[in-house]
Amino acid sequence: MMKNKTRFCQNKDIFERMNYLYQASHLIALKDKVAASYYGNMMMRCAKKVVLHVEPNLKRTLCKCCQTPLIPGETARVRLISKPVKGVKWTCLTCMNTKRFPTRKGYKLWLDEPQAVFKIFDYTPEEEKKEIEDEGKDKNERKRKKEDIQQSDLQGKSLNCSSKCKKPS
Numbered sequence: 001m002m003k004n005k006t007r008f009c010q011n012k013d014i015f016e017r018m019n020y021l022y023q024a025s026h027l028i029a030l031k032d033k034v035a036a037s038y039y040g041n042m043m044m045r046c047a048k049k050v051v052l053h054v055e056p057n058l059k060r061t062l063c064k065c066c067q068t069p070l071i072p073g074e075t076a077r078v079r080l081i082s083k084p085v086k087g088v089k090w091t092c093l094t095c096m097n098t099k100r101f102p103t104r105k106g107y108k109l110w111l112d113e114p115q116a117v118f119k120i121f122d123y124t125p126e127e128e129k130k131e132i133e134d135e136g137k138d139k140n141e142r143k144r145k146k147e148d149i150q151q152s153d154l155q156g157k158s159l160n161c162s163s164k165c166k167k168p169s
């Protein structure tokens with residue numbers, strides 16, 4: 001182990017910025033497509049600048065051509081296709097660009113396979129780790145509580161989103 005125990009996440013600021021831009025683009029997608037596309041574009045540019053790889057599952061929710069977030073039924077049309085191979089076809093309704101994803105049986109992305117995980121980094125500050133170790137038995141309880149809080153936060157957020165994103169009648 002290294003002597004300097006507390007590790008710092010490299011490019012943390014960029015990750016945070018990308019996270020913010022991604023959420024912003026999804027929030028605003030139903031109201032203003034141009035702004036949504038702009039935020040998506042900014043996110044991909046952030047990733048490119050510091051050579052970060054965006055996860056395929058995340059990347060597939062953005063249009064490859066105009067970076068608008070693809071929301072089925074709202075900003076994208078999703079159809080099952082059988083030619084030339086069975087798959088799902090996504091059409092961006094902003095720029096009409098299409099993407100096809102094969103749905104062959106047993107087809108898996110490399111990242112979804114277990115051997116793709118090489119190493120897991122733990123960026124928990126050393127002080128927090130000690131606290132967790134000291135409490136020992138309470139660890140699991142605390143984890144659960146944290147998860148509960150996060151879940152309730154998420155639910156609250158999603159509720160906010162849906163109320164904000166409603167179309168003006």
Ligand SMILES: [Zn+2]
Pocket residue numbers: 063064065066067068092093094095096097
């Ligand atoms: Zn597009």
